[in-house]
Amino acid sequence: MxxxxxxxxxxxxxxxxxxxxxxxxxxxxxxxxxxLDEPKPVKVKQFVADWYEENKDSFEFNVWDWIAFRDEAKKSENREFNNWINNTRENPIQTLVNMHNFGYEVEKEKRYFVKIKGNIKENMLVYGELLERYFFTKSFSLDDAIYSHTRKELENAKIGWVFDCEGFEIEEVE
CATH class of the missing domain: 1.10.287 (Helix Hairpins)
Structure with missing residues (x-):
């Protein structure tokens, strides 16, 4: 109860x-x-939630198996989770147990507008869902276009360098 x-x-x-x-x-x-205080759901990144959902049915065994016996090929498939669980500063085992006992919420990734600095007409980076590619535009009214991006999306598209380039303005979106 x-x-x-x-x-x-x-x-x-x-x-x-x-x-x-x-x-x-x-x-x-x-x-x-x-x-009475109620335990709050744990906030975790999406890759932790994904691993948990795949392994929650035999949770204790799967945590033990991952740490003690999981072969390197399987660990390299899920490198992000493997790096996280090996980082003891984040208390990964306690986090997984708390997820199992109290539930969890997935942290929202920060989203960003990416614009070319200066007085340039087509300065907004968008992702065209129909075209399946990134391009610059001046319009905020395009259908099937995504105007804000996560860092991970940009890095996966090999354009994460915009965060380090002085020619781009990066604006965090709420």
Whole structure:
């Protein structure tokens, strides 16, 4: 039974009783229940959530198997997760256990507008979904175009260098 189910139970008892003492006790219990801390879901990156979803059914075995026996070929397939789980500063095992016990939320990756600096008409980098490529445009009204990008998307497209280039303006999008 979780906290919310317990609150509902005592609210029903409070409303179904004609005994003043029982009503007062229910109100006191409800007041205490409202103050209880609930564990918050863990925030993780998408690749951690992906690994967890693939391995949650035999969770304990799969964590142990990954650490103790997973062959190098399998680990190199999932290099990002492997690097994360080997980084003890981030407490990866505790994070996985907390995900399993309390749930998780995937961190939203920061998104960016990328513009060429200066007075240039077609200065906004967009990704055309129909064309399946990046290009520059001046219009914010193109259909099937993505105007904001994650760092990972740009790096995968081999244009992550825009973050280090003085000729581009990078604006974080909310």
């Amino acid at each position: 979780n906290k919310q189910e317990l609150i509902e139970k005592y609210k029903e008892l409070e409303n179904s009783s004609f005994d003043i003492a029982a009503i007062v006790v229910c109100q006191l219990v409800l007041k205490d229940l409202e103050q």
